[in-house]
Amino acid sequence: MGDHFQTIVDLEASPQQAPRLAERVVEWLVAEGIVRAELVPDCVYGQPLGRMPGPDWQRAVAPQDARFGPGEGLAVYSERTVFHGGQGGPEAVSCPRCGVTTRLITDEWEDIDDAWAPFGTAISAWHETGEAPVDCPACTEAVPLPDWTWTDDYFAFAHLGFEFWNWPPFTEEFRTRISELLDGHRTAYVWGKL
Numbered sequence: 490m491g492d493h494f495q496t497i498v499d500l501e502a503s504p505q506q507a508p509r510l511a512e513r514v515v516e517w518l519v520a521e522g523i524v525r526a527e528l529v530p531d532c533v534y535g536q537p538l539g540r541m542p543g544p545d546w547q548r549a550v551a552p553q554d555a556r557f558g559p560g561e562g563l564a565v566y567s568e569r570t571v572f573h574g575g576q577g578g579p580e581a582v583s584c585p586r587c588g589v590t591t592r593l594i595t596d597e598w599e600d601i602d603d604a605w606a607p608f609g610t611a612i613s614a615w616h617e618t619g620e621a622p623v624d625c626p627a628c629t630e631a632v633p634l635p636d637w638t639w640t641d642d643y644f645a646f647a648h649l650g651f652e653f654w655n656w657p658p659f660t661e662e663f664r665t666r667i668s669e670l671l672d673g674h675r676t677a678y679v680w681g682k683l
């Protein structure tokens with residue numbers, strides 16, 4: 490068993506909005522008792538500090554999933570971040586303009602290098618600069634990297650995300666409530682294992 494995570498990513502928050510929205514969501518999570526207010530070391534991966542589960546963490550999960558409590562804490566990202574599903578990789582990616590899906594792996598789970606290459610390059614560029622168009626192989630339009638749709642939300646390119654480590658799966662209601670707190674922004678639900 491590895492460590493697993495669930496990340497609720499705000500796909501629309503601008504770099505300027507992200508810190509304020511992060512604060513609003515954390516305040517709500519603390520008020521609900523879902524996480525604790527204090528930042529403590531060694532309770533998340535990828536960041537030095539996180540927030541441990543609060544006394545009422547069950548409010549975020551379904552009763553049948555609440556037999557085992559969360560193992561670790563919440564890490565908040567409020568800067569430009571490549572969120573991804575950890576182990577494995579994306580199966581396919583779809584163009585938001587023409588809807589055509591490009592497969593990135595074969596039926597034998599091997600990377601299709603030619604299909605993957607432009608996205609790999611764009612991911613590095615976006616990480617560096619925050620901008621990276623990818624020419625769609627079907628309609629040839631230059632589509633910004635964050636606008637593409639990945640199988641199972643494998644990737645999300647965004648400025649705000651709430652990453653929970655070793656928690657039971659969240660309810661739809663909980664995720665919707667977070668999205669409402671984010672001014673109704675579109676969100677992605679990225680999950681995976683280390």
Ligand SMILES: [Zn+2]
Pocket residue numbers: 584585586587588589625626627628629630
């Ligand atoms: Zn297209």
